Amino acid sequence: MISKRITSIITSSAAVLTLVSAAQAGTATAGKAPQQIAETKEESPFDKIWSLFSLYKNDSNPILQELNFSGRYQGQYYSIDGDKSSDDDWDHRRFRLGVKAKMLDKKLSLNAEIFSELNPGGEFYAGFKNLNLSYKFSDEFNVKVGKLEPEFTYDYSMSDTLHIFFERNALVNQFKNDYTSGISVFGKSGKWSYELAATSNTPDKEFGEFNGGWSTTGFISYDLKDALSVDKAVWRMDFMHSEHDANDTLMTGFDNGLATSLDLKTGPYGLVSEVIAGFGNSNNVGLILTPTYDITKKLQFVGRYTLALSDEDKGQNPQKRYESFIGAPKGDVYNSVYAGLNYYLYGHKLKLMTGVEYATMSGGDSSWTYLAGIRAFW
Numbered sequence: 342m343i344s345k346r347i348t349s350i351i352t353s354s355a356a357v358l359t360l361v362s363a364a365q366a367g368t369a370t371a372g373k374a375p376q377q378i379a380e381t382k383e384e385s386p387f388d389k390i391w392s393l394f395s396l397y398k399n400d401s402n403p404i405l406q407e408l409n410f411s412g413r414y415q416g417q418y419y420s421i422d423g424d425k426s427s428d429d430d431w432d433h434r435r436f437r438l439g440v441k442a443k444m445l446d447k448k449l450s451l452n453a454e455i456f457s458e459l460n461p462g463g464e465f466y467a468g469f470k471n472l473n474l475s476y477k478f479s480d481e482f483n484v485k486v487g488k489l490e491p492e493f494t495y496d497y498s499m500s501d502t503l504h505i506f507f508e509r510n511a512l513v514n515q516f517k518n519d520y521t522s523g524i525s526v527f528g529k530s531g532k533w534s535y536e537l538a539a540t541s542n543t544p545d546k547e548f549g550e551f552n553g554g555w556s557t558t559g560f561i562s563y564d565l566k567d568a569l570s571v572d573k574a575v576w577r578m579d580f581m582h583s584e585h586d587a588n589d590t591l592m593t594g595f596d597n598g599l600a601t602s603l604d605l606k607t608g609p610y611g612l613v614s615e616v617i618a619g620f621g622n623s624n625n626v627g628l629i630l631t632p633t634y635d636i637t638k639k640l641q642f643v644g645r646y647t648l649a650l651s652d653e654d655k656g657q658n659p660q661k662r663y664e665s666f667i668g669a670p671k672g673d674v675y676n677s678v679y680a681g682l683n684y685y686l687y688g689h690k691l692k693l694m695t696g697v698e699y700a701t702m703s704g705g706d707s708s709w710t711y712l713a714g715i716r717a718f719w
Contacts (some may be wrong), residue, residue: 410719415501437454449477469525472488488547492538495600506696510627511647521542536558572607574604602615609636625649626649645677646682670702675702678700683695
């Protein structure tokens with residue numbers, strides 16, 4: 342079964358690559374002068390396909406300006422070999438469907454998406470992920486209310502549709518962040534950006550029970566690009582405080598958290614470095630380094646090193662995907678090294694990803710995880 346799935350993925354990817362090459366070849370052999378070719382940029386097959394998701398667009402309508410069909414699919418094959426066990430399968434990692442709308446001169450935005458658990462035993466309607474309204478009073482002050490995801494740490498500062506790695510790092514996963522009901526205020530002034538959010542720790546399929554604890558998260562960031570004369574340089578500082586109860590399911594890993602990161606990019610080279618600390622029943626600190634190199638405009642190398650330390654013997658968890666699948670133990674020192682290649686067929690909207698990760702936990706337990714997948718969003 343697994344071999345058939347892998348063959349299907351490879352065949353489909355090859356077919357898409359053939360279509361892309363044919364489209365590019367057709368443009369290059371049209372017999373036009375270089376200037377004419379540069380001036381005549383034809384719509385690609387992907388442009389035409391993705392335009393179908395735009396259901397309505399009319400900037401002159403005072404009530405509704407845009408209505409789009411939204412969604413994402415992320416599927417990946419994994420094979421993990423540990424010291425005590427091994428496992429492999431195809432994982433329907435994420436599947437969501439919904440709508441996005443912009444209203445009232447694009448100041449009011451609606452985001453509503455359900456998610457499905459496509460793996461065996463899962464539900465097609467597993468609940469809402471996004472279900473929120475946001476209003477833009479100005480660039481400096483925006484408000485979002487409803488079901489949302491707090492942007493604590495670099496990994497949670499962006500949508501998973503833009504991730505260049507398969508999974509968030511092992512330490513940030515231990516905070517147990519996810520979509521939940523709450524309110525956030527955010528904005529940008531000059532080179533500064535910020536967010537402050539209050540969210541419930543008791544979610545359910547819709548808005549939650551509101552009978553548990555609450556968390557407060559926030560960040561500030563500063564654009565250092567001009568000061569460092571590079572293509573991108575963003576410094577960021579995050580905090581988290583959780584008043585979690587015994588029956589809460591989110592933000593229960595630590596009582597308080599801090600993180601600081603620096604995102605650098607110059608030419609084809611990139612590096613994100615982050616230090617994360619969590620304080621509570623155990624006190625953990627981690628260093629995450631994510632270097633990148635753009636081999637071509639479509640092909641990118643991605644690396645990541647993770648070091649997580651705890652002051653408790655079993656205070657650090659292994660990666661929940663996929664190390665926990667084979668019963669990898671907890672410990673006080675966790676190390677992992679990841680290397681992968683991403684191929685962007687249509688930017689982040691359609692990309693193929695491959696990677697391998699080696700991880701060790703104190704006590705000598707180790708594992709190798711091999712990954713290959715596809716990610717798409719619209």
